[in-house]
Amino acid sequence: MKITIVGAGYVGLVSAACFAELGNQVICVERDATRVERLKSADVPIFEPGLAELIAKNTAAGRLVFTTDMKTGVRHAEILFIAVGTPPKGDSSADTSQVLAVAEQIGEHLSRFLVVVDKSTVPVGTADKVAAEIRRVLKQREKKADAKAKQARKLPEFAVVSNPEFLKEGAAVEDFMRPDRVVIGVSDDAAGRKAEALLRQAYAPFNRNRERLIVMDVKSAELTKYAANALLATKISFMNDMANLADALGADIEKVRQGIGSDRRIGYDFIYAGLGYGGSCFPKDVAAVCHTAREVGERMRVVEAVRMVNDSQKERFIERIVDYFGGSLEGKTIAMWGLTFKPATDDVRDAPSRHIVRRLIALGATVRAHDPQVRSLEQLMPGENVSRLKRGVSFADEPMQAAKGADALLIATEWKVYRSPDFQALRKALKSPVIFDGRNLFEPADMLRLGFHYQGVGRRTA
Numbered sequence: 001m002k003i004t005i006v007g008a009g010y011v012g013l014v015s016a017a018c019f020a021e022l023g024n025q026v027i028c029v030e031r032d033a034t035r036v037e038r039l040k041s042a043d044v045p046i047f048e049p050g051l052a053e054l055i056a057k058n059t060a061a062g063r064l065v066f067t068t069d070m071k072t073g074v075r076h077a078e079i080l081f082i083a084v085g086t087p088p089k090g091d092s093s094a095d096t097s098q099v100l101a102v103a104e105q106i107g108e109h110l111s112r113f114l115v116v117v118d119k120s121t122v123p124v125g126t127a128d129k130v131a132a133e134i135r136r137v138l139k140q141r142e143k144k145a146d147a148k149a150k151q152a153r154k155l156p157e158f159a160v161v162s163n164p165e166f167l168k169e170g171a172a173v174e175d176f177m178r179p180d181r182v183v184i185g186v187s188d189d190a191a192g193r194k195a196e197a198l199l200r201q202a203y204a205p206f207n208r209n210r211e212r213l214i215v216m217d218v219k220s221a222e223l224t225k226y227a228a229n230a231l232l233a234t235k236i237s238f239m240n241d242m243a244n245l246a247d248a249l250g251a252d253i254e255k256v257r258q259g260i261g262s263d264r265r266i267g268y269d270f271i272y273a274g275l276g277y278g279g280s281c282f283p284k285d286v287a288a289v290c291h292t293a294r295e296v297g298e299r300m301r302v303v304e305a306v307r308m309v310n311d312s313q314k315e316r317f318i319e320r321i322v323d324y325f326g327g328s329l330e331g332k333t334i335a336m337w338g339l340t341f342k343p344a345t346d347d348v349r350d351a352p353s354r355h356i357v358r359r360l361i362a363l364g365a366t367v368r369a370h371d372p373q374v375r376s377l378e379q380l381m382p383g384e385n386v387s388r389l390k391r392g393v394s395f396a397d398e399p400m401q402a403a404k405g406a407d408a409l410l411i412a413t414e415w416k417v418y419r420s421p422d423f424q425a426l427r428k429a430l431k432s433p434v435i436f437d438g439r440n441l442f443e444p445a446d447m448l449r450l451g452f453h454y455q456g457v458g459r460r461t462a
Contacts, residue, residue: 001024001025001078001079001198001201001202002024002025002076002077002078002079003016003019003024003025003026003027003077003078003079003080003081003202004026004027004028004029004073004074004076004077004079004080004081005019005026005027005028005029005080005081005083005119006028006029006030006070006073006080006081006082006083006084006102007028007029007030007082007083007084007085007098007102007120008028008030008032008035008036008039008066009046009083009084009085010046010048010167010169010172010280010347011083011119011120011165011167012028012030012081012083012084012119013028013039013044013046013048013051013055014048014051014167014172014173014176015081015083015119015165015176016028016055016064017051017054017055017058017064017173018054018173018176018177019202020054020058020061020063020064021054021057021058021063021177022205023063024063024202025063025076026058026063026064026065027065027066027067027072027073027076027077028064028065028066028067029067029068029069029070029072029073030066030067030068031068032068033068036066036067036068039055039059039066040059040066042055042056042059042060046346046347047345047346047373048169048170048172048173048344048345049170049171049173049344050173050174051172051173054173070102070105070109071108071109074105074106074109074110074111074114075109075111077114078114078115078198079114079115079117079198079199079202080106080114080115080116080117081117081119081163082099082102082103082116082117082118082119082120082130083119083120083165084098084099084101084102084120085098085120086098086099086120086121086122086284087284088283088284088287088288091291092287092288092290092291093123093288093291093292094121094122094123094284094288094291096122096123096126096129098120099118099120099122099126099130100129100130100133103116103129103130103131103133103134103137104133104134104137106134106137106158107133107134107135107136107137107138107140107141108137108141110134110138110156110158111156112156113156113157113158113159113191113194114156114158114159115158115159115161115194115195115198115199116130116131116134116158116159116160116161117160117161117162117163117199118130118160118161118162118163118164118222119163119164119165121164121165121225121226121229121281121284121285121288122162122222123222123288123292124219124222124223124226124292125219125222126222127160127161127162127185127218127219127222128160128218130160131158131160134158134160138155138156139155141155142155157191158191159186159187159191159192159194159195160187160218161184161185161186161192161195161196161199161218162183162184162185162218162221162222163182163183163184163185163199163221164183164221164222164224164225164228165225166179166180166181166183166225166228169279169280169342169344169345169347170342170343170344170345171344177206178206179206179212180212181212181213181214182203182206182212182213182214183214183216183221183224183225184196184199184213184214184215184216184221185215185216185217185218185219185220185221185222185224186199186215186217186218187217187218188217196215199213200213225285226285226288226289226292227289229281229282229285229286230285230286230289230300230303230306232270232282233277233282233285233286233303233306233310234302234303234306235269235270235271236270236271236272236274236276236277236282236306236310237276237277237305237306237307237309237310237313238271238306238309239253239257239270239271239272239273240273240274240276240309240310240313240457240458241309242256242273242458243273243457243458244316244458245458246273246458246459247457247458247459250460251458252444252458252459252460253273253440253457253458253459254273254440254458254459256458257271257272257273272439272440273440273457273458274313274438274439274440274457275313275314275317275352275356275412275438275439275457276309276310276311276313276314276352277310277341278341278342278349278350278351278352279341279342279347279349279350279351280347280349280350282350283310283349283350284350286303286306286307286310287307289303290303290304290307313352314352314355314356314359315355315359317356317436317438317457318356318359318360318363320436320455321334321360321408321410321436322363324408324434324436324453324455325407325408328363328364329360329363329364329365330363330364330365331364331365332364332365332366332407332408333365333366333367333368333405333406333407333431334360334365334366334367334368334406334407334408334409334410335367335368335369335370335402335403335404335406335408335409335410335430336353336356336357336367336368336369336370336402336409336410336411336412337369337370337371337399337402337409337410337411337412337413337415337418338353338370338371338411338412338413338414338415338418338439339351339353339354339357339369339371339374339380339412339413340353340371340373340374340413341353341413342413342414343413343414343415343416344415345373346373346374346379348374348379348380348381348382351380351412351413352412352438353369353380353412353413354380354381356410356412357369357380357389357393358389360392361389361392361393365392366391366392366393366394367392367393367394368393368394368395368396368402368406369393369394369395369396369402370395370396370397370398370399370401370402371413371415372415372417374395375395376395377389377390377393377395399417399418399421400421400422400425400426400429403426403429403430404429404430405429405430405431406429406430406431407430407431407432407434408430408432408434408435408436409426409430409434409435409436410435410436410438411435411436411437411438411439411441412438412439413439414439414441418441419441423450423452424450427450427451427452432453433451433452433453434452434453434454435447435452435453435454435455436455437454437455437456437457438456438457439457440456440457440458440459442454442456444456444459444460444461444462445462447462448462
């Protein structure tokens with residue numbers, strides 16, 4: 001099939017590479033010319049396991065093409081996926097201006113029936129706005145056309161569909177190629193049925209052993225994405241709330257996790273206590289669904305509490321560090337392992353580490369950090385003025401180098417490289433054998449035996 005993806009971010013690049021891998025002819029349209037030139041030479045600007053290899057392979061085979069030319073992308077496509085950013089605005093609502101700008105360009109270049117797919121995470125009702133924008137531009141084109149052109153050609157038809165993504169950063173390629181489900185929201189008319197048929201064809205390779213397509217109305221599909229992310233975020237905040245209670249009662253949240261995770265109705269996913277969620281999806285989607293509810297006179301009471309717990313979790317962890325050092329971090333050096341919001345990605349958007357670094361420096365400490373993918377303050381806090389933080393933060397090439405001479409080690413991201421360190425070497429490297437583990441990587445009893453003061457989240461202090 002002929003597929004166009006608009007947007008070369010996480011979702012766009014993964015979708016483009018995976019559809020091309022299945023034999024489709026894919027054009028990826030991106031407005032950033034520098035990014036396009038990098039991608040043409042298989043220089044992938046984001047870290048996602050397996051993605052660079054897929055892009056290099058399919059670019060070389062001619063199945064994947066990158067361009068800044070929207071007209072080429074629209075004229076090429078049977079199906080066009082909109083995968084541009086929807087960042088949060090000041091009022092917590094999702095900014096759909098990039099989505100609507102793509103809709104305007106589609107209207108300018110549309111020449112035959114096209115399935116327009118909202119792949120970006122968008123508020124309920126966005127598909128209607130995309131359709132209205134395309135129709136507005138088509139009517140403008142009609143007014144400008146001369147009489148002969150109007151007689152020779154009627155306006156092209158289109159359908160706007162919702163097809164939310166459910167990709168986990170760090171496993172996005174695997175998630176795309178082996179999806180749990182593919183949700184499609186279509187209208188109940190001739191254009192919608194035609195769009196459903198084309199999308200069934202596009203997703204047919206994923207249905208070989210069982211049917212994965214779930215077809216519904218457009219608004220339900222749009223809400224499904226928000227509901228999924230809000231529920232996953234709820235599981236994380238619920239477990240952190242329980243971890244704080246476990247701390248107060250002297251219980252072990254890891255034992256509790258095993259006890260409840262074995263219940264098939266609950267499961268083990270997303271019930272790890274820690275520093276809270278971050279990344280490009282959960283924070284903005286949780287905020288956006290709360291904003292959507294307020295717009296229609298409703299309140300998401302549970303989801304609002306999820307945000308409150310997540311915001312407070314990082315500060316509670318910092319308070320424990322301050323308490324250990326007698327109420328002051330002035331002059332202390334804190335080694336920090338992990339900066340990305342989760343392992344196997346280079347994404348630092350809303351990462352807990354960003355708040356922790358700022359607070360530690362504000363409290364008078366210096367931070368010596370290591371992360372396999374983040375090597376500078378500019379990379380950790382893109383677009384921010386980091387000059388005032390520079391004196392307080394340095395970066396190490398190796399984990400042990402970060403720990404050398406530090407007053408304590410703080411673990412903020414559970415990268416595999418941190419899971420089995422040489423504990424004897426670590427103890428010698430640290431000025432004091434103190435570990436604050438924000439991801440519960442180790443067993444408190446083991447740390448006590450090895451001579452460390454160890455504090456996790458919701459676990460008995462060793």
